[in-house]
Amino acid sequence: MKKLLLIIAVFSFFVSCQQRQTKDPKAQLEQLKKQQKDIVEQIKKLETQIAASDTGGVKEKPKLVAVSALQPSLFEHFIEVQGRVDADQNVGVMAQLPGTITKILVSKGDHVRRGQVLATMDAATSMASIEALKKNLELANLLYEKQQSLWNQSIGTEVQYLQAQNQKESLEKQLNVLQQQYEMSKIKSPINGTVDEVMAKLGEAASPGFPSFRVVNLSSMKVVADIAENYAGTIKVGDEVTIRFPDANKEIIKKVTAVSQVIDPASRSFQVDIRLGSEEQKYFHPNMVAVLKIRDYSKENSITVPINIVQNSEEGKFVFLAKQTGNERVAEKAVITAGSSYGERMEVLSGLNAGDQLITTGYQDLSNGRPLIIDNTQASNIK
DSSP: OHHHHHHHHHHHHHHHHHHTOOSOHHHHHHHHHHHHHHHHHHHHHHHHHHHHHOOSSOOOOOEEEEEEEOOOEEEEEEEEEEEEEEEEEEEEEOOSSOEEEEEEOOOTTOEEOTTOEEEEEOOHHHHHHHHHHHHHHHHHHHHHHHHHHHHHTTOSOHHHHHHHHHHHHHHHHHHHHHHHHHHTTEEEOSSSEEEEEEOOOTTOEEOTTSOSEEEEEEEEEEEEEEEEGGGTTTOOTTOEEEEEETTTTEEEEEEOOEEOSSOBTTTTEEEEEEEOOTTTGGGOOTTOEEEEEEEEEEEEEEEEEEGGGOEEETTEEEEEEEEEETTEEEEEEEEOEEEEEETTEEEEEESOOTTOEEEEESOTTOOTTOBEEEOGGGGGGOO
């Protein structure tokens, strides 16, 4: 009987549309679109009325369901990404000039000071040049002193005095350059810290661009992570973040301390930093895996529903509510506007109100107006 009435209603609608058909197809299309929403609402009302009043046909069997009253609550959305622990001072120490390593002066785990020599390279040529230049400089100094003494006695020409002075100063500058090159043959630590790795090997060549040692200072550490650029406008300094360290089996709550303002063109991401406290640093090590959960959205007094009960139709997303009609409870389809979702919950922006009786179990195969038997105690047995 219900199907017959629906067919008659739909058929009557199309007949009336044909009678009112205009010569302009665009005008007809606009007219139909305007009527569509009203027709959908009328069909829903008819279904409910037919289910409640039709006693001439076979009435649907009541469906056993469980319901839950909707209550406003805090809704939070989080971004979950993988990051790593990093030290502010985590340095790969490289040679400044190419050369062969002749001596390694430290071992892994040694504490070193800034400027301390970690290894030396072959510098025989530089030393020979320095020694030869020193002898030339001694002679130049002697000639300069004699020429200066004569000049002070007004003996000799000014040109002779200036030539001797220039020769001395030129050799001094050359010696200074050679001594700097000699110092560059030594691989030195640029920071105070601990030798974490020794890559250099005795007799092997060292060159700029290839680290020979790694020195770290663990007095200041942080967690860093790369975030997709579409979150650039939502994450800011001070946002709360939960950090889980799977290997250390620890979880801490911190705040974002820095947000990069530049998007990496290769990964299309930006970096966030979370500074670790001194009391936490003893548990973590550089490059340790960290899983970050950053809260990027929250709203008080939100209406949320379990994601698994939300269904889809041509009208959009919908859920079923239990409504009192006369002396019985019936199912009512509620089309909703969905917001963000996180975990097992979805925020509902419109379509539901606080206090609505949401059908949480037994919602499958329901239709508008179907009678309901509500028994929340049997929720685990309802299908």
